Amino acid sequence: MTQPATPLPDRPPTVPALSETYLQISPNILEIFPRFRPPVDLYLHDEAVGRVGRIHRAGARLGTEAQARVAGHALAGRLFLLREDYLVYAEHLSRKLGLVLVEDGLNHREVAEIFFLAFRDRVARFMDQPKRAQLDRLRGDIAILAEYLWADPCRVEFLTGSLHKDHDPAVHAVNTLFVGLGLFVMLSLGRQDGSGGLDRPVLANVALGLALHDLGMTNVPRFVTDKERYLVRRDRDSIERHIEAGLRMLDRLKVNDPVVRQCLEQHHERLDGSGYPRGLRGEAVSLPGRLCAVADSFCAMIGRRPYRDARVVAEAATTLVHDSRRYDKTLAGLLAVLVSRGVPACRKPGEAGEDSGV
Ligand SMILES: [Fe+2]
Ligand SMILES: [Fe+2]
The missing domain is CATH 1.10.3210.10 (Hypothetical protein af1432)
Incomplete structure:
Protein backbone atom coordinates (compact mmCIF):
# COMPACT_ATOMS: atom_id res chain seq x y z
CA MET A 1 0.00 0.00 0.00
CA THR A 2 1.17 3.47 -0.80
CA GLN A 3 1.68 5.50 2.35
CA PRO A 4 -0.88 8.27 2.84
CA ALA A 5 0.31 11.61 1.54
CA THR A 6 1.27 14.11 4.20
CA PRO A 7 1.85 17.12 2.02
CA LEU A 8 3.75 20.08 3.27
CA PRO A 9 1.49 23.11 3.23
CA ASP A 10 2.40 25.62 0.57
CA ARG A 11 2.02 28.59 2.92
CA PRO A 12 3.28 29.49 6.38
CA PRO A 13 0.54 28.54 8.83
CA THR A 14 0.19 31.70 10.87
CA VAL A 15 0.18 34.54 8.38
CA PRO A 16 -1.03 33.17 5.04
CA ALA A 17 -1.30 36.55 3.33
CA LEU A 18 2.45 37.09 3.64
CA SER A 19 3.47 33.81 2.12
CA GLU A 20 3.96 34.99 -1.45
CA THR A 21 6.64 37.46 -0.45
CA TYR A 22 7.90 36.25 2.90
CA LEU A 23 8.95 32.98 4.44
CA GLN A 24 8.38 32.52 8.13
CA ILE A 25 11.45 31.90 10.29
CA SER A 26 10.76 29.39 13.02
CA PRO A 27 12.97 29.13 16.14
CA ASN A 28 14.53 25.99 14.59
CA ILE A 29 15.48 27.88 11.46
CA LEU A 30 16.80 30.85 13.40
CA GLU A 31 19.15 28.48 15.19
CA ILE A 32 20.86 27.41 11.98
CA PHE A 33 21.92 30.99 11.21
CA PRO A 34 25.06 32.44 12.76
CA ARG A 35 23.61 34.08 15.90
CA PHE A 36 25.63 37.30 15.77
CA ARG A 37 25.29 37.87 12.04
CA PRO A 38 22.16 36.42 10.47
CA PRO A 39 22.95 36.21 6.73
CA VAL A 40 19.57 37.49 5.49
CA ASP A 41 17.44 40.57 6.05
CA LEU A 42 14.96 39.88 8.87
CA TYR A 43 11.41 41.23 8.85
CA LEU A 44 8.92 41.64 11.65
CA HIS A 45 5.20 41.36 11.10
CA ASP A 46 3.40 43.81 13.34
CA GLU A 47 -0.11 42.45 13.76
CA ALA A 48 -1.44 45.60 15.39
CA VAL A 49 -0.85 47.72 12.28
CA GLY A 50 -0.82 44.83 9.79
CA ARG A 51 2.57 45.86 8.42
CA VAL A 52 5.89 44.19 7.81
CA GLY A 53 9.10 46.06 8.50
CA ARG A 54 12.77 45.22 8.23
CA ILE A 55 14.50 44.88 11.59
CA HIS A 56 17.89 43.52 10.49
CA ARG A 57 20.15 43.95 7.49
CA ALA A 58 21.91 40.81 6.15
CA GLY A 59 25.33 40.30 7.72
CA ALA A 60 25.06 43.17 10.25
CA ARG A 61 26.04 42.40 13.84
CA LEU A 62 23.33 41.64 16.39
CA GLY A 63 24.06 42.37 20.06
CA THR A 64 22.95 39.98 22.81
CA GLU A 65 19.76 41.90 23.58
CA ALA A 66 18.81 42.15 19.94
CA GLN A 67 19.38 38.41 19.57
CA ALA A 68 16.96 37.76 22.43
CA ARG A 69 14.35 40.05 20.86
CA VAL A 70 14.72 38.35 17.49
CA ALA A 71 14.40 34.91 19.12
CA GLY A 72 11.19 36.12 20.83
CA HIS A 73 9.76 37.26 17.48
CA ALA A 74 10.54 33.85 15.95
CA LEU A 75 8.82 32.10 18.85
CA ALA A 76 5.75 34.30 18.40
CA GLY A 77 5.64 33.52 14.66
CA ARG A 78 6.29 37.13 13.67
CA LEU A 79 9.74 36.79 12.11
CA PHE A 80 10.16 36.51 8.32
CA LEU A 81 12.69 36.65 5.53
CA LEU A 82 12.12 37.60 1.92
CA ARG A 83 11.32 34.59 -0.25
CA GLU A 84 13.76 36.01 -2.80
CA ASP A 85 16.56 35.44 -0.24
CA TYR A 86 15.54 31.84 -0.18
CA LEU A 87 18.79 30.48 -1.65
CA VAL A 88 20.88 31.84 1.23
CA TYR A 89 18.41 30.30 3.61
CA ALA A 90 18.38 27.00 1.68
CA GLU A 91 22.16 26.82 1.81
CA HIS A 92 22.02 27.02 5.62
CA LEU A 93 19.09 24.67 5.94
CA SER A 94 20.78 22.08 3.73
CA ARG A 95 23.39 21.64 6.46
CA LYS A 96 20.70 20.52 8.90
CA LEU A 97 18.58 18.61 6.48
CA GLY A 98 16.32 16.96 9.07
CA LEU A 99 14.57 20.32 9.51
CA VAL A 100 12.91 20.01 6.10
CA LEU A 101 10.77 17.23 7.54
CA VAL A 102 9.38 19.45 10.28
CA GLU A 103 9.40 22.93 8.74
CA ASP A 104 5.94 23.60 7.39
CA GLY A 105 6.56 26.98 5.77
CA LEU A 106 8.39 25.44 2.83
FE1 LIG B 1 30.72 5.98 -14.37
FE1 LIG C 1 28.12 8.86 -14.00
Whole structure:
Protein backbone atom coordinates (compact mmCIF):
# COMPACT_ATOMS: atom_id res chain seq x y z
CA MET A 1 0.00 0.00 0.00
CA THR A 2 1.17 3.47 -0.80
CA GLN A 3 1.68 5.50 2.35
CA PRO A 4 -0.88 8.27 2.84
CA ALA A 5 0.31 11.61 1.54
CA THR A 6 1.27 14.11 4.20
CA PRO A 7 1.85 17.12 2.02
CA LEU A 8 3.75 20.08 3.27
CA PRO A 9 1.49 23.11 3.23
CA ASP A 10 2.40 25.62 0.57
CA ARG A 11 2.02 28.59 2.92
CA PRO A 12 3.28 29.49 6.38
CA PRO A 13 0.54 28.54 8.83
CA THR A 14 0.19 31.70 10.87
CA VAL A 15 0.18 34.54 8.38
CA PRO A 16 -1.03 33.17 5.04
CA ALA A 17 -1.30 36.55 3.33
CA LEU A 18 2.45 37.09 3.64
CA SER A 19 3.47 33.81 2.12
CA GLU A 20 3.96 34.99 -1.45
CA THR A 21 6.64 37.46 -0.45
CA TYR A 22 7.90 36.25 2.90
CA LEU A 23 8.95 32.98 4.44
CA GLN A 24 8.38 32.52 8.13
CA ILE A 25 11.45 31.90 10.29
CA SER A 26 10.76 29.39 13.02
CA PRO A 27 12.97 29.13 16.14
CA ASN A 28 14.53 25.99 14.59
CA ILE A 29 15.48 27.88 11.46
CA LEU A 30 16.80 30.85 13.40
CA GLU A 31 19.15 28.48 15.19
CA ILE A 32 20.86 27.41 11.98
CA PHE A 33 21.92 30.99 11.21
CA PRO A 34 25.06 32.44 12.76
CA ARG A 35 23.61 34.08 15.90
CA PHE A 36 25.63 37.30 15.77
CA ARG A 37 25.29 37.87 12.04
CA PRO A 38 22.16 36.42 10.47
CA PRO A 39 22.95 36.21 6.73
CA VAL A 40 19.57 37.49 5.49
CA ASP A 41 17.44 40.57 6.05
CA LEU A 42 14.96 39.88 8.87
CA TYR A 43 11.41 41.23 8.85
CA LEU A 44 8.92 41.64 11.65
CA HIS A 45 5.20 41.36 11.10
CA ASP A 46 3.40 43.81 13.34
CA GLU A 47 -0.11 42.45 13.76
CA ALA A 48 -1.44 45.60 15.39
CA VAL A 49 -0.85 47.72 12.28
CA GLY A 50 -0.82 44.83 9.79
CA ARG A 51 2.57 45.86 8.42
CA VAL A 52 5.89 44.19 7.81
CA GLY A 53 9.10 46.06 8.50
CA ARG A 54 12.77 45.22 8.23
CA ILE A 55 14.50 44.88 11.59
CA HIS A 56 17.89 43.52 10.49
CA ARG A 57 20.15 43.95 7.49
CA ALA A 58 21.91 40.81 6.15
CA GLY A 59 25.33 40.30 7.72
CA ALA A 60 25.06 43.17 10.25
CA ARG A 61 26.04 42.40 13.84
CA LEU A 62 23.33 41.64 16.39
CA GLY A 63 24.06 42.37 20.06
CA THR A 64 22.95 39.98 22.81
CA GLU A 65 19.76 41.90 23.58
CA ALA A 66 18.81 42.15 19.94
CA GLN A 67 19.38 38.41 19.57
CA ALA A 68 16.96 37.76 22.43
CA ARG A 69 14.35 40.05 20.86
CA VAL A 70 14.72 38.35 17.49
CA ALA A 71 14.40 34.91 19.12
CA GLY A 72 11.19 36.12 20.83
CA HIS A 73 9.76 37.26 17.48
CA ALA A 74 10.54 33.85 15.95
CA LEU A 75 8.82 32.10 18.85
CA ALA A 76 5.75 34.30 18.40
CA GLY A 77 5.64 33.52 14.66
CA ARG A 78 6.29 37.13 13.67
CA LEU A 79 9.74 36.79 12.11
CA PHE A 80 10.16 36.51 8.32
CA LEU A 81 12.69 36.65 5.53
CA LEU A 82 12.12 37.60 1.92
CA ARG A 83 11.32 34.59 -0.25
CA GLU A 84 13.76 36.01 -2.80
CA ASP A 85 16.56 35.44 -0.24
CA TYR A 86 15.54 31.84 -0.18
CA LEU A 87 18.79 30.48 -1.65
CA VAL A 88 20.88 31.84 1.23
CA TYR A 89 18.41 30.30 3.61
CA ALA A 90 18.38 27.00 1.68
CA GLU A 91 22.16 26.82 1.81
CA HIS A 92 22.02 27.02 5.62
CA LEU A 93 19.09 24.67 5.94
CA SER A 94 20.78 22.08 3.73
CA ARG A 95 23.39 21.64 6.46
CA LYS A 96 20.70 20.52 8.90
CA LEU A 97 18.58 18.61 6.48
CA GLY A 98 16.32 16.96 9.07
CA LEU A 99 14.57 20.32 9.51
CA VAL A 100 12.91 20.01 6.10
CA LEU A 101 10.77 17.23 7.54
CA VAL A 102 9.38 19.45 10.28
CA GLU A 103 9.40 22.93 8.74
CA ASP A 104 5.94 23.60 7.39
CA GLY A 105 6.56 26.98 5.77
CA LEU A 106 8.39 25.44 2.83
CA ASN A 107 6.74 24.36 -0.38
CA HIS A 108 7.85 21.22 -2.18
CA ARG A 109 9.90 23.02 -4.84
CA GLU A 110 11.90 24.68 -2.08
CA VAL A 111 12.36 21.40 -0.25
CA ALA A 112 13.60 19.74 -3.46
CA GLU A 113 16.12 22.56 -3.97
CA ILE A 114 17.32 22.18 -0.38
CA PHE A 115 17.78 18.45 -0.93
CA PHE A 116 19.72 19.25 -4.11
CA LEU A 117 22.08 21.67 -2.33
CA ALA A 118 22.53 19.30 0.61
CA PHE A 119 23.43 16.30 -1.53
CA ARG A 120 25.66 18.28 -3.86
CA ASP A 121 27.61 19.40 -0.82
CA ARG A 122 27.67 15.99 0.88
CA VAL A 123 28.75 14.13 -2.27
CA ALA A 124 31.44 16.72 -3.06
CA ARG A 125 32.83 16.43 0.47
CA PHE A 126 32.77 12.67 0.35
CA MET A 127 34.53 12.58 -3.02
CA ASP A 128 37.09 14.94 -1.65
CA GLN A 129 37.61 12.89 1.49
CA PRO A 130 36.20 9.39 1.05
CA LYS A 131 36.31 8.61 4.75
CA ARG A 132 33.92 6.92 7.14
CA ALA A 133 32.76 10.14 8.83
CA GLN A 134 31.73 11.72 5.50
CA LEU A 135 30.01 8.51 4.44
CA ASP A 136 28.03 8.43 7.69
CA ARG A 137 26.88 12.00 7.09
CA LEU A 138 25.80 11.11 3.56
CA ARG A 139 23.92 8.07 4.87
CA GLY A 140 22.21 10.28 7.47
CA ASP A 141 20.97 12.64 4.76
CA ILE A 142 19.84 9.71 2.63
CA ALA A 143 17.79 8.41 5.58
CA ILE A 144 16.06 11.82 5.69
CA LEU A 145 15.39 11.71 1.94
CA ALA A 146 14.03 8.15 2.29
CA GLU A 147 11.72 9.31 5.08
CA TYR A 148 10.50 12.20 2.91
CA LEU A 149 9.69 9.88 -0.02
CA TRP A 150 8.30 7.09 2.10
CA ALA A 151 5.72 9.49 3.56
CA ASP A 152 4.60 10.27 0.01
CA PRO A 153 6.43 8.66 -2.94
CA CYS A 154 4.84 11.16 -5.37
CA ARG A 155 7.15 13.80 -3.90
CA VAL A 156 9.84 12.31 -6.13
CA GLU A 157 8.42 14.45 -8.94
CA PHE A 158 9.68 17.54 -7.12
CA LEU A 159 13.16 16.01 -7.02
CA THR A 160 13.18 15.10 -10.72
CA GLY A 161 11.96 18.63 -11.43
CA SER A 162 15.06 20.06 -9.71
CA LEU A 163 17.89 18.82 -11.91
CA HIS A 164 20.81 21.10 -12.75
CA LYS A 165 22.92 21.26 -15.90
CA ASP A 166 26.28 22.40 -14.55
CA HIS A 167 29.33 20.40 -15.50
CA ASP A 168 30.36 19.20 -12.08
CA PRO A 169 30.81 15.64 -10.78
CA ALA A 170 28.75 16.31 -7.63
CA VAL A 171 25.90 17.83 -9.67
CA HIS A 172 25.97 14.79 -11.98
CA ALA A 173 25.81 12.51 -8.91
CA VAL A 174 22.77 14.32 -7.48
CA ASN A 175 20.97 14.41 -10.83
CA THR A 176 21.58 10.67 -11.17
CA LEU A 177 20.33 10.15 -7.61
CA PHE A 178 17.08 12.05 -8.27
CA VAL A 179 16.38 10.48 -11.67
CA GLY A 180 17.22 6.98 -10.41
CA LEU A 181 14.86 7.47 -7.45
CA GLY A 182 12.16 8.57 -9.90
CA LEU A 183 12.59 5.26 -11.74
CA PHE A 184 12.67 3.31 -8.47
CA VAL A 185 9.42 4.94 -7.31
CA MET A 186 7.76 4.23 -10.67
CA LEU A 187 8.82 0.59 -10.51
CA SER A 188 7.64 0.27 -6.90
CA LEU A 189 4.26 1.94 -7.46
CA GLY A 190 3.69 0.04 -10.70
CA ARG A 191 4.10 -3.44 -9.19
CA GLN A 192 1.02 -5.54 -9.83
CA ASP A 193 1.57 -8.01 -6.99
CA GLY A 194 -0.20 -5.90 -4.39
CA SER A 195 3.05 -4.93 -2.70
CA GLY A 196 3.03 -1.40 -4.17
CA GLY A 197 4.82 1.10 -1.96
CA LEU A 198 8.41 1.75 -1.12
CA ASP A 199 10.74 -0.59 0.68
CA ARG A 200 12.64 1.95 2.78
CA PRO A 201 15.90 0.02 3.33
CA VAL A 202 16.12 -0.86 -0.38
CA LEU A 203 15.30 2.73 -1.30
CA ALA A 204 18.15 3.96 0.94
CA ASN A 205 20.62 1.52 -0.64
CA VAL A 206 19.55 2.35 -4.20
CA ALA A 207 19.97 6.03 -3.28
CA LEU A 208 23.47 5.44 -1.88
CA GLY A 209 24.48 3.47 -4.99
CA LEU A 210 23.18 6.22 -7.28
CA ALA A 211 24.90 8.99 -5.32
CA LEU A 212 28.22 7.12 -5.27
CA HIS A 213 28.12 5.44 -8.69
CA ASP A 214 31.13 7.44 -9.96
CA LEU A 215 33.05 7.44 -6.70
CA GLY A 216 36.10 6.01 -8.46
CA MET A 217 36.21 8.98 -10.86
CA THR A 218 38.06 10.84 -8.12
CA ASN A 219 41.07 8.78 -9.28
CA VAL A 220 40.80 9.93 -12.91
CA PRO A 221 42.60 13.18 -13.78
CA ARG A 222 40.19 16.02 -14.60
CA PHE A 223 42.00 16.78 -17.88
CA VAL A 224 41.02 13.30 -19.05
CA THR A 225 37.35 13.53 -18.04
CA ASP A 226 37.11 17.00 -19.65
CA LYS A 227 38.80 16.03 -22.90
CA GLU A 228 36.88 17.27 -25.86
CA ARG A 229 37.26 14.24 -28.05
CA TYR A 230 39.88 11.87 -29.45
CA LEU A 231 40.39 9.96 -26.25
CA VAL A 232 43.42 7.75 -26.70
CA ARG A 233 43.48 4.17 -25.44
CA ARG A 234 45.33 5.22 -22.29
CA ASP A 235 42.62 7.80 -21.46
CA ARG A 236 39.89 5.23 -21.97
CA ASP A 237 41.66 2.73 -19.73
CA SER A 238 42.06 5.39 -17.10
CA ILE A 239 38.33 6.21 -17.23
CA GLU A 240 37.28 2.56 -17.24
CA ARG A 241 39.35 1.94 -14.15
CA HIS A 242 36.98 4.19 -12.15
CA ILE A 243 34.79 1.13 -11.58
CA GLU A 244 37.57 -0.89 -10.01
CA ALA A 245 38.76 2.14 -8.01
CA GLY A 246 35.21 2.80 -6.71
CA LEU A 247 34.80 -0.82 -5.61
CA ARG A 248 38.14 -0.72 -3.81
CA MET A 249 36.97 2.38 -1.96
CA LEU A 250 33.74 0.61 -0.97
CA ASP A 251 35.82 -2.32 0.31
CA ARG A 252 37.93 0.00 2.39
CA LEU A 253 34.80 1.62 3.83
CA LYS A 254 33.20 -1.81 4.37
CA VAL A 255 30.15 -1.01 2.27
CA ASN A 256 28.95 -4.50 1.42
CA ASP A 257 25.34 -4.03 0.44
CA PRO A 258 24.83 -5.76 -2.94
CA VAL A 259 22.50 -3.05 -4.29
CA VAL A 260 25.10 -0.33 -3.70
CA ARG A 261 27.88 -2.46 -5.17
CA GLN A 262 25.88 -3.50 -8.24
CA CYS A 263 25.12 0.14 -9.02
CA LEU A 264 28.81 1.03 -8.84
CA GLU A 265 30.04 -2.06 -10.63
CA GLN A 266 27.50 -2.29 -13.44
CA HIS A 267 26.44 1.22 -14.41
CA HIS A 268 28.60 0.99 -17.56
CA GLU A 269 27.58 -2.56 -18.44
CA ARG A 270 25.29 -2.76 -21.48
CA LEU A 271 22.76 -5.50 -22.22
CA ASP A 272 24.41 -6.43 -25.55
CA GLY A 273 27.74 -7.07 -23.84
CA SER A 274 29.39 -3.91 -25.18
CA GLY A 275 29.87 -2.28 -21.77
CA TYR A 276 32.61 -2.47 -19.17
CA PRO A 277 34.30 -3.63 -16.99
CA ARG A 278 33.13 -7.21 -17.59
CA GLY A 279 31.08 -7.04 -20.77
CA LEU A 280 28.09 -8.63 -19.01
CA ARG A 281 25.10 -9.52 -21.19
CA GLY A 282 21.33 -9.50 -20.69
CA GLU A 283 20.15 -11.09 -17.45
CA ALA A 284 23.66 -11.03 -16.05
CA VAL A 285 23.20 -7.28 -15.51
CA SER A 286 21.27 -6.83 -12.24
CA LEU A 287 18.22 -4.60 -11.86
CA PRO A 288 20.14 -2.00 -9.78
CA GLY A 289 22.86 -2.09 -12.45
CA ARG A 290 20.32 -1.45 -15.23
CA LEU A 291 18.58 1.29 -13.28
CA CYS A 292 21.86 3.07 -12.53
CA ALA A 293 22.91 2.71 -16.18
CA VAL A 294 19.75 4.40 -17.46
CA ALA A 295 19.85 7.19 -14.85
CA ASP A 296 23.59 7.75 -15.34
CA SER A 297 23.50 7.86 -19.15
CA PHE A 298 20.50 10.17 -19.18
CA CYS A 299 22.13 12.56 -16.68
CA ALA A 300 25.39 12.52 -18.64
CA MET A 301 23.44 13.65 -21.71
CA ILE A 302 21.46 16.43 -20.01
CA GLY A 303 24.55 17.92 -18.35
CA ARG A 304 26.66 20.56 -20.08
CA ARG A 305 30.12 19.42 -21.10
CA PRO A 306 33.10 21.60 -21.98
CA TYR A 307 32.78 20.47 -25.60
CA ARG A 308 28.99 20.43 -26.06
CA ASP A 309 25.80 21.96 -24.72
CA ALA A 310 23.29 20.04 -22.60
CA ARG A 311 20.91 17.77 -24.54
CA VAL A 312 17.18 18.44 -24.38
CA VAL A 313 15.67 16.08 -21.76
CA ALA A 314 12.94 14.57 -23.94
CA GLU A 315 15.48 13.87 -26.69
CA ALA A 316 17.92 12.31 -24.23
CA ALA A 317 15.22 9.96 -22.89
CA THR A 318 14.14 9.03 -26.45
CA THR A 319 17.74 8.19 -27.33
CA LEU A 320 17.76 5.58 -24.55
CA VAL A 321 14.32 4.23 -25.53
CA HIS A 322 15.64 3.67 -29.07
CA ASP A 323 18.74 1.93 -27.77
CA SER A 324 17.04 -1.18 -26.36
CA ARG A 325 19.96 -3.39 -27.40
CA ARG A 326 22.02 -1.70 -24.71
CA TYR A 327 19.53 -0.28 -22.19
CA ASP A 328 16.68 -1.91 -20.28
CA LYS A 329 13.56 -1.26 -22.34
CA THR A 330 11.16 -1.02 -19.41
CA LEU A 331 13.34 1.41 -17.47
CA ALA A 332 14.06 3.58 -20.51
CA GLY A 333 10.29 3.64 -21.20
CA LEU A 334 9.59 4.70 -17.61
CA LEU A 335 12.18 7.44 -17.94
CA ALA A 336 10.49 8.80 -21.08
CA VAL A 337 7.16 8.89 -19.21
CA LEU A 338 8.77 10.47 -16.14
CA VAL A 339 10.26 13.37 -18.10
CA SER A 340 7.16 13.99 -20.18
CA ARG A 341 4.26 13.37 -17.78
CA GLY A 342 5.64 12.63 -14.34
CA VAL A 343 4.71 9.50 -12.36
CA PRO A 344 1.40 8.13 -13.75
CA ALA A 345 0.41 6.53 -10.42
CA CYS A 346 0.48 10.03 -8.92
CA ARG A 347 -2.18 11.36 -11.32
CA LYS A 348 -5.82 11.22 -10.32
CA PRO A 349 -8.10 9.51 -12.87
CA GLY A 350 -8.71 11.90 -15.74
CA GLU A 351 -5.97 14.29 -14.64
CA ALA A 352 -3.72 15.22 -17.53
CA GLY A 353 -0.03 14.71 -16.99
CA GLU A 354 2.04 17.84 -16.72
CA ASP A 355 5.45 18.40 -18.07
CA SER A 356 7.50 17.28 -15.09
CA GLY A 357 9.90 20.16 -15.56
CA VAL A 358 12.90 17.84 -15.60
FE1 LIG B 1 30.72 5.98 -14.37
FE1 LIG C 1 28.12 8.86 -14.00
